[in-house]
Amino acid sequence: MESRRRAPKRTGQRTTLTVPREVLDAAGKLARELGTTTNDAIVRLALEGAAARARRERIDMLASQRRAAVQEVGLGDALAFPSPEEMREAMLAGRREP
Amino acid sequence: MTAAWDTTLVSRLYPGGPLEGLLLERVREGEPVAITAPTVMEVVRGLQASAASRPAMNATLDWIIRLVSSELVEVLSLGRTAAILAGRLRAMQPTPPTGARRKATRPEQRAGWVLDIQIAACAWTHGRDVATENCRDFEALSKLIARLHPDLPLRVASSPLS
Numbered sequence: 001m002e003s004r005r006r007a008p009k010r011t012g013q014r015t016t017l018t019v020p021r022e023v024l025d026a027a028g029k030l031a032r033e034l035g036t037t038t039n040d041a042i043v044r045l046a047l048e049g050a051a052a053r054a055r056r057e058r059i060d061m062l063a064s065q066r067r068a069a070v071q072e073v074g075l076g077d078a079l080a081f082p083s084p085e086e087m088r089e090a091m092l093a094g095r096r097e098p
Numbered sequence: 099m100t101a102a103w104d105t106t107l108v109s110r111l112y113p114g115g116p117l118e119g120l121l122l123e124r125v126r127e128g129e130p131v132a133i134t135a136p137t138v139m140e141v142v143r144g145l146q147a148s149a150a151s152r153p154a155m156n157a158t159l160d161w162i163i164r165l166v167s168s169e170l171v172e173v174l175s176l177g178r179t180a181a182i183l184a185g186r187l188r189a190m191q192p193t194p195p196t197g198a199r200r201k202a203t204r205p206e207q208r209a210g211w212v213l214d215i216q217i218a219a220c221a222w223t224h225g226r227d228v229a230t231e232n233c234r235d236f237e238a239l240s241k242l243i244a245r246l247h248p249d250l251p252l253r254v255a256s257s258p259l260s
Contacts, residue, residue, distance in 0.1 A: 084112040087145075087158050091109035094144030095210040097203060 005031070007040030017042075101229035101255045102132040102174055102221040104236070105140050105213070113161065116259055125170050132172045134220035136213050142166075174224045176216055184219040187242050188212065195238045214239060218252055227253040231260075 019027070019042060031041035081087065110117045121131050141162055149155035166173055176184070194211040202210060214232070218239040221228045230236050236254040243252045 081113065081157055081161070082152075082154050084110075084115060087112060087155075088109040090148035090152075090155055090158065091141040091144045091162075092105065093148060094105070094140035094142070095202075095206060095213055096144075097206050097209075 005035060005037050007037040010043065100129055100132060101227035101253075101258075102134050102217070102224070103137070104134070104217050104228055104230040104232065105137045106231035107229055107257055108133055108137050108141055110257075110259075111162075111165070120258055121170065130170060130172050132174050132221075132224065132226055133166065134174045134217045135176045136216035136220060138166050138173055140213055174220045174226065176220050177223065180216070180219040180223040183223060183243070183246070184215050186246060187215045187219065187239065190242050190245070191238070194235060196234045211235070218243065222250075222252045227255050229255045229258060231257050 023042065023045065024038070027038050027041040027045055030036075030044060031038045034041065034044075036044075082090070107117065111121065112118060124131050142159070145155055145159040145162060149159050165171060191211075192208075194207050194214075214235050218228060218236060222243060228236050233254055233256055236252075240252045240254050243250075
């Protein structure tokens with residue numbers, strides 16, 4: 001007879017959830033892999049999801065800050081634009097060696 | 099189908115100029131001009147380098163950064179699919195097939211060819227044609243893409259002002 005699986009003791013608030021089938025399936029699979037309970041596996045999946053979300057939010061914030069920094073340009077030193085020919089020449093210089 | 103403007107066209111953008119007028123018209127029509135990320139890199143690099151010795155270029159650098167950062171143009175990213183295609187194209191044709199860039203040194207020709215490959219790959223991946231003044235090189239790239247994806251050609255258009 002298989003011994004009863006035990007989950008690590010956690011602190012926190014008890015709650016009741018309606019768990020979608022796909023989450024329950026994933027939790028069942030994880031529970032079998034880890035030899036733990038389905039409840040514990042659901043908590044592990046939730047912690048993993050929360051960590052992934054937090055990471056995504058950090059990346060989004062950093063990307064947003066970086067985009068803003070690149071787009072923030074100062075006023076040019078010049079009062080007037082160079083001629084169209086000079087400007088074109090400068091833009092095309094992007095593929096030249098220094 | 100809308101075409102992505104390559105560097106030869108973007109380099110003709112000028113405040114109040116005919117190409118800027120066309121660009122603004124496209125915004126009003128709800129179909130902003132597309133520019134590829136490699137073209138943005140190329141023109142920003144050119145202006146930034148020029149501004150180092152010529153401060154007047156700072157104004158144009160500011161202008162182009164504001165333009166490409168705005169919703170007046172769509173910037174096509176060099177994502178994973180374009181990167182894969184670009185790598186395959188470069189392997190198929192490591193050096194430019196045309197002698198059109200006679201003014202450039204050999205390393206510059208190669209750098210230019212890599213940029214053109216990336217521009218073509220970006221445009222193709224995003225479902226765009228390429229509008230260019232450098233039709234010969236992009237026609238060559240179109241043929242290379244056709245070898246890999248015969249049913250999904252890259253069309254090359256000349257300048258919208260010509």
